[in-house]
Amino acid sequence: MNKTVNPKDLTSDDDVGPLYAARTKVYPQSVSGTFRRIKWGLMAFCLGVYYFLPFVRWNRGLGAPSQAVLIDLPNSRFYFFFIELWPQEVYYFTGLLIVAAVALFLMNSIGGRIWCGYLCPQTVWTDLFYAVERLIEGDRRERMKKDKSSDPMKLERISEIVLKHSIWLLIAWWTGGAWVLYFNDAPTLVKELVTFQGPMIAYVWIGILTATTYLLAGYMREQVCTYMCPWPRIQAALTDEWALNVTYRYDRGEKRTSVKKAAELRALGEQVGDCVDCYQCVAVCPTGIDIRNGPQMECIQCGLCIDACDNVMAKIGRPKRLIGYDNDINIHRRQEGKAPIYRIVRARTVVYSAIIAAVGGFMIYTLATRSLLDVNVLHDRNPVAVKLSDGSIRNAYTVRLLNKSGYDRVIAIDANGPANLTVHVIGIDAVTPDRPMIVIPRDSTSELRLLVTAPAEGNPEKSIPVHFHVTDIGLGEVASATDNFVAP
Amino acid sequence: MTDHSEFDSVSGKTTTGHEWDGIKELNTPLPRWWVISFYLTIIWSIGYWIVYPAWPLISSNTTGLLGYSTRASLAVELANLEALRGEKMAALAAAPLADIEKDPALLALARAKGKTVFGDNCAPCHGSGGAGAKGFPNLNDDDWLWGGTLDQIMQTIQFGVRSGHAKTHEGQMLAFGKDGVLKGDEIVTVANYVRSLSGLPTRAGYDKAKGEKIFVENCVACHGDGGKGNLEMGAPDLTDKIWLYGSDEAALIETISQGRAGVMPAWEGRLDPATIKAMAVYVHSLGGGK
Numbered sequence: 116m117n118k119t120v121n122p123k124d125l126t127s128d129d130d131v132g133p134l135y136a137a138r139t140k141v142y143p144q145s146v147s148g149t150f151r152r153i154k155w156g157l158m159a160f161c162l163g164v165y166y167f168l169p170f171v172r173w174n175r176g177l178g179a180p181s182q183a184v185l186i187d188l189p190n191s192r193f194y195f196f197f198i199e200l201w202p203q204e205v206y207y208f209t210g211l212l213i214v215a216a217v218a219l220f221l222m223n224s225i226g227g228r229i230w231c232g233y234l235c236p237q238t239v240w241t242d243l244f245y246a247v248e249r250l251i252e253g254d255r256r257e258r259m260k261k262d263k264s265s266d267p268m269k270l271e272r273i274s275e276i277v278l279k280h281s282i283w284l285l286i287a288w289w290t291g292g293a294w295v296l297y298f299n300d301a302p303t304l305v306k307e308l309v310t311f312q313g314p315m316i317a318y319v320w321i322g323i324l325t326a327t328t329y330l331l332a333g334y335m336r337e338q339v340c341t342y343m344c345p346w347p348r349i350q351a352a353l354t355d356e357w358a359l360n361v362t363y364r365y366d367r368g369e370k371r372t373s374v375k376k377a378a379e380l381r382a383l384g385e386q387v388g389d390c391v392d393c394y395q396c397v398a399v400c401p402t403g404i405d406i407r408n409g410p411q412m413e414c415i416q417c418g419l420c421i422d423a424c425d426n427v428m429a430k431i432g433r434p435k436r437l438i439g440y441d442n443d444i445n446i447h448r449r450q451e452g453k454a455p456i457y458r459i460v461r462a463r464t465v466v467y468s469a470i471i472a473a474v475g476g477f478m479i480y481t482l483a484t485r486s487l488l489d490v491n492v493l494h495d496r497n498p499v500a501v502k503l504s505d506g507s508i509r510n511a512y513t514v515r516l517l518n519k520s521g522y523d524r525v526i527a528i529d530a531n532g533p534a535n536l537t538v539h540v541i542g543i544d545a546v547t548p549d550r551p552m553i554v555i556p557r558d559s560t561s562e563l564r565l566l567v568t569a570p571a572e573g574n575p576e577k578s579i580p581v582h583f584h585v586t587d588i589g590l591g592e593v594a595s596a597t598d599n600f601v602a603p
Numbered sequence: 604m605t606d607h608s609e610f611d612s613v614s615g616k617t618t619t620g621h622e623w624d625g626i627k628e629l630n631t632p633l634p635r636w637w638v639i640s641f642y643l644t645i646i647w648s649i650g651y652w653i654v655y656p657a658w659p660l661i662s663s664n665t666t667g668l669l670g671y672s673t674r675a676s677l678a679v680e681l682a683n684l685e686a687l688r689g690e691k692m693a694a695l696a697a698a699p700l701a702d703i704e705k706d707p708a709l710l711a712l713a714r715a716k717g718k719t720v721f722g723d724n725c726a727p728c729h730g731s732g733g734a735g736a737k738g739f740p741n742l743n744d745d746d747w748l749w750g751g752t753l754d755q756i757m758q759t760i761q762f763g764v765r766s767g768h769a770k771t772h773e774g775q776m777l778a779f780g781k782d783g784v785l786k787g788d789e790i791v792t793v794a795n796y797v798r799s800l801s802g803l804p805t806r807a808g809y810d811k812a813k814g815e816k817i818f819v820e821n822c823v824a825c826h827g828d829g830g831k832g833n834l835e836m837g838a839p840d841l842t843d844k845i846w847l848y849g850s851d852e853a854a855l856i857e858t859i860s861q862g863r864a865g866v867m868p869a870w871e872g873r874l875d876p877a878t879i880k881a882m883a884v885y886v887h888s889l890g891g892g893k
């Protein structure tokens with residue numbers, strides 16, 4: 116047998132027992148109030164956009180997809196209402212990500228984890244799953260009782276569980292289903308999916324997202340925020356002393372005790388706080404914490420404890436917002452008898468707003484002024500130059516024309532650079548001498564082989580810049596590219 | 604063997620009985636679900652022996668119930684690829700040669716196909732971009748020994764030059780020096796005359812009249828009046844700026860003395876007709892086609 120360790124023999128670094136603490140299941144209670152209403156509203160809005168956006172139509176003319184938001188991977192196009200992006204314009208997404216990141220910073224410096232509490236998919240879907248659970252199994256107490264009960268399950272309880280999981284899976288399945296609709300024509304794909312003729316990859320993605328939604332919102336819930344998500348850690352570096360966070364206002368006095376006892380103590384002239392220790396803020400918390408312990412890593416700042424506390428304060432005739440969006444500065448000011456100050460406009464928020472405005476403005480500007488006609492030129496490498504029988508020099512180029520507009524274009528190619536040059540495009544008989552005209556179909560690229568020939572006399576340089584101008588005959592739009600004309 | 608395992612009161616587990624310098628190892632067996640999964644995978648693996656090729660025999664191996672083999676699977680994939688290409692190449696084979704360049708889709712296909720086949724078959728002599736080398740014509744320029752129209756290019760690819768094929772291009776530069784037709788000084792004189800045809804400088808004091816006389820007597824038969832060349836004979840134009848074997852005096856003397864008879868193989872029979880067609884279009888589209 117091993118010797119029993121005497122606690123006195125342990126140094127301070129020693130620890131006894133396993134380091135693992137099992138999760139305590141959270142049973143959030145239903146609550147009503149301002150923030151709950153905001154959350155319901157945002158949930159309806161976010162889910163409404165997510166689930167129904169693929170069905171919104173947008174007319175782009177014949178032959179183009181009529182879906183307002185579509186990621187067309189096979190044809191490498193992204194459609195967003197009136198915007199159509201090509202793969203080489205992916206930098207718009209970079210801009211969008213910058214704006215999104217800075218907007219997150221801005222939210223954080225104004226109102227803390229607004230994203231976490233109201234907008235994050237994890238929060239929205241978990242909230243929805245809790246609502247389903249509450250509807251079927253009852254509120255906090257009933258659910259706790261049912262989970263603890265060791266009686267053999269009755270049919271009623273079994274049917275409750277089956278119903279809950281069925282509805283959860285249905286929501287999860289719809290979540291995965293909506294996802295794939297962004298990648299294909301939604302009505303067509305829905306028809307294909309229900310008749311089991313959809314592409315295999317669509318079913319696979321629906322399966323994956325059904326599983327993640329069901330597991331993350333049904334089982335993992337607040338653990339995702341506490342253990343998996345990096346954002347709670349990042350935000351510690353982004354918040355400052357002015358940011359309004361969900362705060363228990365301990366300036367409203369301490370010693371938390373029951374209403375009755377508080378009245379007695381007050382009569383005796385003792386210090387008593389407004390908090391009556393009803394634990395309603397803890398009961399409604401979706402992450403299972405006690406906000407009165409101060410700001411905590413687990414807190415997603417959803418404001419439900421504010422609603423819970425306000426309801427209690429109203430009942431006992433005390434001022435609302437014992438828990439509220441507040442900060443330490445104001446708590447200290449009130450303790451010193453000064454009026455609270457709220458400073459939304461400060462260096463941090465101004466800089467964030469400026470970055471958002473600058474990046475957003477630049478994106479809108481470039482998007483509005485971008486050319487829908489483009490040309491790329493690539494010089495032949497082998498041979499770089501060819502001497503013809505009359506001694507003149509010819510260079511060959513691969514020209515790629517891009518027509519990003521929704522209509523066919525007739526374009527003319529002009530080249531200037533070496534003296535007395537002539538231009539020829541393989542397969543095109545020029546109507547106008549040395550000005551080949553080509554039709555580029557709508558929303559596509561054309562690759563041409565273009566030959567530039569110039570006499571050796573009058574072009575003594577080894578390398579002469581040559582400019583190619585591509586002109587839309589109808590609209591006069593011009594795109595240009597420059598390369599070199601090289602002597603052998 | 605003695606069992607040295609003991610109970611550890613701190614963790615509530617027993618030890619394995621192993622001890623290193625006073626450090627004892629707790630007995631923490633693998634979870635049961637893990638062990639069961641592990642044994643299930645072993646059982647599952649037996650299935651592979653049965654359905655897939657597995658055990659080596661003396662001269663072969665067990666083939667498995669599915670009869671699968673990577674070689675057969677590759678053959679199927681290659682056949683699918685061929686079928687896929689076949690459709691497109693059929694369109695190319697059906698199109699008249701002259702119309703291919705006018706259809707952007709067919710032109711792109713012919714150029715893509717032609718480029719690949721050119722790289723595999725022609726590049727060793729003509730260079731990967733068709734730029735040629737001494738004795739191997741540059742296919743990008745406009746100087747053609749046997750004609751630069753689509754039909755002429757296709758004919759040359761099909762039957763070759765001095766290839767031994769029944770329909771091949773024949774005709775060669777005779778070895779005037781080696782065969783004793785011209786003497787040394789006559790060769791030098793006519794070489795200078797040939798240089799003068801394309802405006803190249805000549806050796807001081809060479810007899811132009813004598814050069815012209817030798818040229819008319821010996822060269823005009825193939826190279827034509829004034830040395831303009833003859834596509835029927837593959838005789839190059841001596842008045843232009845392009846020289847397959849070099850234009851300096853020494854190179855010309857070598858050509859006239861030793862003769863020239865470069866060979867290009869016939870590709871008919873080695874490449875299918877549609878591929879030869881694609882090649883003709885590709886070579887024509889390099890830029891020099893007439």
